[in-house]
Amino acid sequence: MALPPDLHMHTPLCRHATGEPVDYARRAVELGFTEIGFSDHSPMRRDDFDDWRMRFDQLGEYVEKVRKAQRDFPQLTIRLAMEVDYLPGQEEWIRELASLHPLDYFIGSVHYVSDSWAIDSPYKLSEWKNRDVWEVWSTYFDRLTMAAESGLFEIIGHADLPKKFGYRPTRDCTPLYETFLNAAKKHHCALDVNTAGLRKDCKEIYPSRQILELAFQKGVPITFGSDAHAPEEVGMNFKEAIELARSVGYTECLRFVRRQREFVKF
Ligand SMILES: [Zn+2]
Numbered sequence: 082m083a084l085p086p087d088l089h090m091h092t093p094l095c096r097h098a099t100g101e102p103v104d105y106a107r108r109a110v111e112l113g114f115t116e117i118g119f120s121d122h123s124p125m126r127r128d129d130f131d132d133w134r135m136r137f138d139q140l141g142e143y144v145e146k147v148r149k150a151q152r153d154f155p156q157l158t159i160r161l162a163m164e165v166d167y168l169p170g171q172e173e174w175i176r177e178l179a180s181l182h183p184l185d186y187f188i189g190s191v192h193y194v195s196d197s198w199a200i201d202s203p204y205k206l207s208e209w210k211n212r213d214v215w216e217v218w219s220t221y222f223d224r225l226t227m228a229a230e231s232g233l234f235e236i237i238g239h240a241d242l243p244k245k246f247g248y249r250p251t252r253d254c255t256p257l258y259e260t261f262l263n264a265a266k267k268h269h270c271a272l273d274v275n276t277a278g279l280r281k282d283c284k285e286i287y288p289s290r291q292i293l294e295l296a297f298q299k300g301v302p303i304t305f306g307s308d309a310h311a312p313e314e315v316g317m318n319f320k321e322a323i324e325l326a327r328s329v330g331y332t333e334c335l336r337f338v339r340r341q342r343e344f345v346k347f
C-alpha cells in the first residue's frame with residue numbers, strides 16, 4: 082500500500098531549515114511518496130515577534146517555491162499549507178493569513194505558553210528549570226484545546242510537544258488529554274502523528290501511544306508528518322509511525338485539498 086502523505090515539512094524561509102522545496106520533493110519521490118505537503122512556520126503579525134519563521138513579505142516567495150516544486154515534480158501531489166502558531170488573541174490574524182493564498186490546510190501548533198517562551202526552544206531550556214512542570218503542561222494543553230476550539234485548523238501539530246526535552250509531570254495528564262481530544266473531535270481537527278519526537282531527547286513520536294489510543298476511541302482522525310527541516314528528514318521513521326497508528330486501530334488518515342478533508346487508507 083502507498084505511503085501515507087507526509088503533511089508536515091518546512092523550507093529555509095523559516096531560518097532554521099535547509100534545502101529547497103524541490104529537494105524535499107525529489108527525496109519524497111525517491112522514497113515512493115505520492116503526496117506531501119509543505120507547512121512552513123507562518124508569519125506573525127509583527128515580524129520582530131521571533132526569528133524562526135518567514136517574514137510577512139516572504140509569503141509570496143514561499144508560495145512560489147512550493148509552486149516550483151509542483152511544476153518540477155508533476156508525478157507527486159504537493160499541497161500548500163502552513164504551520165501556524167496558536168496564541169490566544171491571534172485568531173483574527175490567522176483568518177487574515179487564510180484569506181491571502183489558496184491553502185490546502187492549516188496545522189495549528191502551540192509552541193508558546195506565554196508571549197516570550199516557546200517551550201521547544203533549545204535557547205530557552207533554562208526556563209524549564211524555573212517552572213513547575215505540571216503548570217507548563219496544563220497551560221500548554223489549555224492552549225491546545227483553545228486552538229482546536231478556534232475552528233481555524235485542520236490539523237493540530239505535535240500534540241504533546243512539552244515532552245521534547247524530557248520534562249514530564251509526575252501527575253496524571255489524562256484529564257488534560259481528554260479535554261483537548263474532546264475539543265479536537267468536536268471541531269474536526271486531526272492529530273499530526275509527528276516523527277520528529279524520535280529525533281529529540283524524548284525519543285518518542287508525538288503524540289504518545291496513550292493520547293493516540295484515547296484519540297482513536299473518540300474518533301479523532303490522524304495525519305502523518307515528518308516535520309522535516311532538511312530534505313533527508315522527509316518521511317523519516319514513517320515505518321514506526323504507521324506501526325504505532327495501526328497498533329492503536331487506525332487504518333485511515335486524512336489528506337486535504339483546499340481545506341476539504343478526504344480519508345485515505347494506509
Ligand atoms: Zn521548525
Ligand SMILES: [Zn+2]
Pocket residue numbers: 164190192238239
Ligand atoms: Zn512545530
